[in-house]
Amino acid sequence: MTKRLPKKDVVIIGLGWTGSIMAHELTDEGLDVVAIERGPWRDAPTDFPPTYMQDELRYRVRHELFLRPDQLTFSFRNKIGQTALPIRSWGAFMPPNGVGGGGVHWNAETWRFLPSDFVLKTHLTQRYGASFLPEDMTIQDWGVTYDELETHYDAFEYLCGTSGTAGNLKGQIQEGGNPFEGPRSRPYPTPAQKQPWGYQLFAKAARELGYKPFPQPSGNLSQAYTNTLGLQMGPCTYCGHCEWFGCANYSKASPQTTLLPALVRKSNFTARDNSEVVRINTDRSGKHATGVTFVDTSGEEWEQPADLVILSAYSLFNVQLLLHSGIGQPYDPEKNTGVIGRNFTHQTISSVNGFFDHTKYNFNPFVASGSIGMCVDEFNGDNFDHGPHGFVGGGYVGHVQTGARPIESTLVPPGTPKWGAAWKKAVKENYLSTVKPGTGVHGSFYAYRDVYLDLDPTYKDRFDRPLMRMTIDLHDNEVKQNKFLTDKFAEIIKAMGAKAVAPSYRTAPYDMTTYQTTHLNGGAIMGTDPTTSAVNKYLQHWDVSNLFVLGASAFPQNAGYNPTGTVAALAFWAASAIRNRYLKNTGPLIHV
């Protein structure tokens, strides 16, 4: 029997970055907030000790910090009409689990999207004409602008202590920063991280080719920092175990280091771990959320009533929970109706490995941080004229090698056998002198009518609910974009002095077995029209006005950057709308 808990003002589903930000903002407003997290509590000193966090097998290969597919997974196919099969073991992405969510094991690459990214459809149509876009591309404007988000990007960077070099201060282009970024109201809170030799060589080669390289904005701190909540962080020690690992050093920005210690001390905040929300409840009208139902690890079912529901799980889980709760009309690609599951996107990632003469180059590649690297933004968004190239979109390219953990980083030049004495010799000679940028080309993935999420007809989860089905493939536009960017990137690696370069392009069909990023987006997108978006520009659900859906599920399409900066800025933006407008007059913030 379901046990009913005392009603709260706010229930938050998922205690990662967006849940923590929202909890902080709404408890500041005096509301009584409970956050319900499917996974366990995790804390830096307890769960990520520097005595054994450097375990590539446990954390990277065996997915220690991630969700187990037997808890929840998805089915996958490339095309409508194909049979989707379950993702039995993680590959292309690795969904988070536990307090802190993806904020625990991210690299802390903290980007802002370009101003044009937020008005993408309008911008591209104006510049190139509507006929330049592929017919089945369903890109949209976000409904929110860069200028509206700027102060919230700033809030997140100052919460994290983000290290970087400003490229555009209030419209003035700054030497050494990214000249393409939107204007920022003030510099990064801490200076850019130091760049080891290989990254310096990349920057030099890029400059010689006429580009303007800049250090990647980093949530791995370059120096000690006290954040906006008075929490202290330490400088990154370049241990090279960031992505897929937790940081015990309080030098990677995460909910654990920047928010939770302050949040937990508030008397009007409670967290509940190891409890999976299985349904958002609505009243008979279907227009008002009454709270959530969750199941704890003993199988006990609980109802948590609340006046306001914040859905802040990982993007895919947001969409899945909306589908399982019957909130919003599911998307139908044949009829082109419905909104939940629409405009699902990922990222278009590729890389180029560079092999250098080992008698002349030693990069000590294990000296690295999660968001170290020198980047070039000339080929992102619409920073270049797409007219001659026949595609839209782009990405940053950069030497962003986040470590040289030896299971994944012992590469050999093209043509070397895969095993045996020649392989062994090549590994020995190349380990220290190879450049292996993790996501060297970090490209956009625009939206298409036939890339979407819905419920699988065959496979079920442990609660006997249908798995969510991913139908996703790379379209010609993204394949062309990736070829163009990868070739540009290879030119820079070659110019660094590599004796051999090994590009691996991203090609169709979309492959579930090789890791790209965990940046899956869309499915519950924001917009200005309820027939083509699930939430309004404040991330408020169009149909259920006391439900806000945070996270990258709101991205109408994906830009050529890591999403966390924008995900967090949107959370602050939505929190501000709730505090300043919704609480004064509950109900829809936008009427159409």
Added chain:
Amino acid sequence: MYDRKTEDCRVLQSIDVEDQGMGQATSQGSALRRRELLTGTACLLLGMSRAGATQILDRLPWEPNAGAPPTAARPGPWQFFTGAEARAMEAVADRIIPPDPDTPGGKDSGCAVFIDRQLAGPYGKQDGLYVRPPFQPGAKNQGAQSKDGPAEQYRSWLGALDHAVSLKFGGKVFADLPDADKDDILKGLESGSLTLVGADGKAFMEQAVKDVQMGFFADPIYGGNRDMVAWKMIGYPGARYNYLDWVDRPNERFPLLPVSIAGRAEWTPRTR
């Protein structure tokens, strides 16, 4: 909607797998309960204790040294392989990574021990993976769809390998062959020109290369990379944690020997 009778154990077990690295830390505080490691005993505990979900309020549930350290591969006999399988696996490992004057090969660096302990553990049984039916063949880019876990697969692969060799070489097994013949066999499996009866030889080579090399480069606590031989070979300093002094030293070789999670090379026990 949710059938708890059948789902209880599943829920607990799946969380247990997740928990091996966590160890919940809350010794004081009435609302907080220290979570125990439940592996293998989840069903027994059901009804006795509601370990798991906790409420966190007022303070961080934090306690020093409360995390779950890794479990080192135990020294001793083979835990998954039979003697014959182990012999074949060691021989395969020694061709994938042949010994040379500077660095031992796959056998002496413990790669077969690594695979043995992995197959005897959660990896071999596909613990935590999605193993619900139906199992349908799919495209390669949809990922593995096998009902059998790696443990069953290795059993069938190694048996089929020795069987094929025995037919071809008059009763000998793979480990008995001269190195050149071993290499020919493995190359044949790799290219698909040599097929095994009842087992996918090409899939075997693909997985064996991956697992042997993984064992070579993983931390020695898992039974391979004995005495950190692989890390010394390539110049990887291991589980060190602070390179602040080394960020700005172009082209300078890092001078310190590697360390493992379990300590220094001389402390590493022989696993078998």
